[in-house]
Amino acid sequence: MSAAVRVFLVLLLAYFLSYFFRATNAVISPDLRRDLGLTSAELGLMTSLFYLTFALVQLPLGGLLDRFGPRFVHPTLMLLGAVGALVFASAQSFAALSLGRALLGVGFAAALMGALKAFSLWFPSSRYASVSGLYVALGASGAIAASSPLAWLKEQIGWRGVFEWGALVIVLVALTVALGVQNTPKGTPLPQSKPQEGAGVIWKSGVFWRIGALNFVLGGGFLAWQTLWGGDFLYKARGMGGLEVGALLFAFSLAAVLGYLLSGALADRLGLSRVLLAASLGFALGPLLLALWPQMPLPLLYLVYLLMGFTGAFNILSLAQARLSFPTALTGRAVTAINFLGFIGVFLLQWGLGVALAWGYSTALLLWSGLLFLALLGYLPLVRERPL
Numbered sequence: 001m002s003a004a005v006r007v008f009l010v011l012l013l014a015y016f017l018s019y020f021f022r023a024t025n026a027v028i029s030p031d032l033r034r035d036l037g038l039t040s041a042e043l044g045l046m047t048s049l050f051y052l053t054f055a056l057v058q059l060p061l062g063g064l065l066d067r068f069g070p071r072f073v074h075p076t077l078m079l080l081g082a083v084g085a086l087v088f089a090s091a092q093s094f095a096a097l098s099l100g101r102a103l104l105g106v107g108f109a110a111a112l113m114g115a116l117k118a119f120s121l122w123f124p125s126s127r128y129a130s131v132s133g134l135y136v137a138l139g140a141s142g143a144i145a146a147s148s149p150l151a152w153l154k155e156q157i158g159w160r161g162v163f164e165w166g167a168l169v170i171v172l173v174a175l176t177v178a179l180g181v182q183n184t185p186k187g188t189p190l191p192q193s194k195p196q197e198g199a200g201v202i203w204k205s206g207v208f209w210r211i212g213a214l215n216f217v218l219g220g221g222f223l224a225w226q227t228l229w230g231g232d233f234l235y236k237a238r239g240m241g242g243l244e245v246g247a248l249l250f251a252f253s254l255a256a257v258l259g260y261l262l263s264g265a266l267a268d269r270l271g272l273s274r275v276l277l278a279a280s281l282g283f284a285l286g287p288l289l290l291a292l293w294p295q296m297p298l299p300l301l302y303l304v305y306l307l308m309g310f311t312g313a314f315n316i317l318s319l320a321q322a323r324l325s326f327p328t329a330l331t332g333r334a335v336t337a338i339n340f341l342g343f344i345g346v347f348l349l350q351w352g353l354g355v356a357l358a359w360g361y362s363t364a365l366l367l368w369s370g371l372l373f374l375a376l377l378g379y380l381p382l383v384r385e386r387p388l
Contacts, residue, residue, distance in 0.1 A: 003122075004123060004185075007118055007122055007180075007181050008115075008122075008131070010176055010181050011074075011111075011115040011118065012115075012138055013173045013176060014075075014078065014111045014173050014177055015111045015115060015138075015142070016138075016139050017111070017142060017166075017169065018139070018142065019139050019141070019143045019146070020142035020143070020145050020166075021050075021081070021085070021104050021108065021142075021166065022050055022051075022104075022108070022223065023147075023226060023227040023253075024150060024159075024162070024163075025046075025047045025227060026147075026226065026227050026230060026249055027147065027151050027154070027242070027249070028150070028162075029228065029231060029235070031154065031159045032046075036091070036092070036093065038094060040232070040354050040357050041351075041354045043232070043354060044228065044229075044350050044352075044353060044357075046094060046097050048224075048228075048347040048348075048351040049098050049102040049105060050101050050102065050104055050105035051220075051347040051350065052102070052343075052344070052347040053106045053109070054106070054109045054346075055340050055342075055343035055346075056340075057077070057105075057106055058109065058336040058340035061110055061113055061336050062113070062334075062335070062336035062337065063332070065113060065117040066117070066332035066333060068183075069117065069118070070110060070113075070117055070177075071177070071178065071181045073110055073114065074110040074111070074114040074177055074181075075175065075177045077106060077107050077110050078107050078171075079107070079171065079174055080103050080107045081170050082167045082170040082171045082174070083107075083167075084101070084104040084106070084107055085166045086164065087100035087103060088100030088104065088163045089161075089162075089164045089166075100163075111139075112136070112319075112339065113335060113339055115135055116319060116323065116331070116335050117331060117332045118181070118183065119131050121184045121185070121188065122184070122185060125323075126268075128324070129264040129267045129272065129317065130264035131264070132264060132320055132323075133261060133262075133263045133265070133267075133317075133320075136260040136313070137257045137259075137260030137313070138257075140256050140260055140313070141253075143226060143249075143256065144250060144253040146253075147250040147253055148246035148247055148250045150162065151243055151245070152246075201326070201330065205325075205326075207325050207382065208338070210381065210382050211321055211338055211382070212342075213341070213375045214280060214376065215318040215319075215339075216342060216345035216375065218280050218283060218312065218318075219316075219345060219346075220341075220347075220348070220349050221312075221345065221346075222256075222308070222313070224345075224353065225287075225308065226256070226312070227346075229350070229354075230248075230249060230252060230308075234248055237361045238295070238301075248301070248302065248305050251302055251305050251306055251309070253309060254309070255306040255307075255308075255310040255313075256309040256310065258313075259311060259313025260316060263275070263279070263316055263317055272317055272324070273379075274383055276318065276321070277376065277379060277380070279311040279317075280372070280375075282310075282311035283311040283312045283372070284372040284376065286304050286305075286308035286311075287368045287372070289304050290361070290365050291361070291363075291364075291366045292362070294361060294362060315342065318338055319335045319339060322335050322338040323335055352367075353368065
C-alpha cells in the first residue's frame, strides 16, 4: 500500500464518524422529543449547533492546517468530540444536549478540511476533484450507517448507548490518525504563504462569494435535510414510522454516495462549474416538489429523495473549485472559508426551517427553494467566465 493511499484510508475513518454523528438526529428525533420534551424549534436549534461550532472552528482551522498540517490538529479536535458524545449520552436537559452536540461539531471540524489539505500535498492537482469526491463518497457511508442501521441499533442499546460506545470509537480513531498520517510526503515541507497572501485575498474575491453563496444554500441545505428535517418531514408530514423513515434516508444517503463518486469524474470531463450548476438546478427541484405536493405517492417520494441525495452531493465541487481558484499555499484557508459558509448555511437553515415550521412544511420548503434559485443566479457568471 502506498503512503498516499494509507493517508487517504486513515483519514477516511474519521470522516465516516463525522458523517455518522452529524446525521444521527434524523433518526433519533422522536426519542429526543419523547425523552426530553423538545419542540421543533428546540430540536432544530440543538441539532444545528453541530454546524455552528463546526463552522466557527473553520476560521482559525485553515491557518492551523496551512501552518502545522492535519496530523495532530485533527485528532486533538476529535478528543473534544469524544467528550461531546459522552455529554450527549448523559444529557437530561435541552442545555446538556446542546452542549454535547456543539462539542461534537468542534470535534469533527477538521475531518474534511484536514483531508483536503493533505490531498493537496499527496496527490497531483489534476486528480484533486476525483480524489476529494471519492473521499466524501466513501465517508458519506457514515450517513448510511446513521439511517436504517442506526434505527435498528437504537432499538437494541438505546440512543444513549449509541453515543456512549461512539465516544470510545472516536478516541480510537483519533489515535489512529495521529499515528498513521504524515502531513506531507517524505522530504516535502509544508508550503508557507507569503505575507501578502493572507486570508484577505480570499475574502475580498468576488469568485469566492459566488461559490460561497451557492454552498451556503446547496451544501448547507443538503446537510440540514439529510441530518434532521428530511426525517422529521417524513415523521410529521407523512406520518411514517421509524423503519420507513430509515429506509428513505438510506435511499437518500445511498444516492449521495453515488453523487460523490461521480461528481469529480464528471467535473473533470465536462467542466466543474457547468456540472455544479446543473446538479444545483436538479437539487432545487426537490424542496419545490415536496412543498407543492407533500402527499405524493410513495414511489415518487423515493424518486425525490434519490434526486436530492444524488445532486446535493455535488456540493463537494465547491470545495474543489475553491482549491483551484487560489494558490496552493492558501489551500487550507480557501477551502475552510468555503466550508465555513456551507456549515453556517446548515446552522441557519436547520434552525430557520424549524422556526418556519410554525407555518407548515410547505411554506418552509418554498422559502428554501427561493434561496436556492437566488444563489444559482449569482453563480451563473462563473459558468460563463470561468468554465473550470
